[in-house]
Amino acid sequence: MRRRLYFLIQSLAETRLLVDELLLARVDYGHIHVLAKEGANMQNLPEAGLLQKSDLIHGSELGLVVGGATGFLTGVLAYLYPPTSMEPMGLFVLVASLAGAFIGSWSSSMIAVDVPNSQLKEFSAKIADGNVLLMADVPKERVGEISDMIKAHHPSAEDQGIEPTMPAFP
Helix, strand or coil: CEEEEEEEECCHHHHHHHHHHHHHCCCCHHHEEEECCCCCCCCCCCECCHHHHECHHHHHHHHHHHHHHHHHHHHHHHHHCCCCCCCCCCHHHHHHHHHHHHHHHHHHHHHHCCCECHHHHHHHHHHHCCCEEEEEEEEHHHHHHHHHHHHHHCCCCEEEEEECCCCCCC
């Protein structure tokens, strides 16, 4: 399980140094994400991708739950009140639940791709002012070590906290 560390840094040059130190501390390049204002020179920095910038994961999870519940209710109603030409089948409840979960997750994720990540709202004003947000996904055993290293080597980096859990698949 990983935890996401958030740090606000004042310049891209200092961010490059910090990313290099994270790589030397054996934090994978794919687990480091940098977010800066539009048009910033992000060369040699791991720019935050769609999963970090949008509410895709939250949206698909929400759609999965709502769609699954809707499919389940539809299946139960179809089982209890079948059309006259059909014989009621318990399997229909399962199929309707799975179909509802799939359709809900898919449609919700299509919408959520265009919605900015709600967890990054608090940083938007500082990013617009020229600060850089560094997100590092580190194993939970190394959170203290990596956080202390960043604070010791870059005292101007503002610690913005830790996200409690990270999804396992991205």
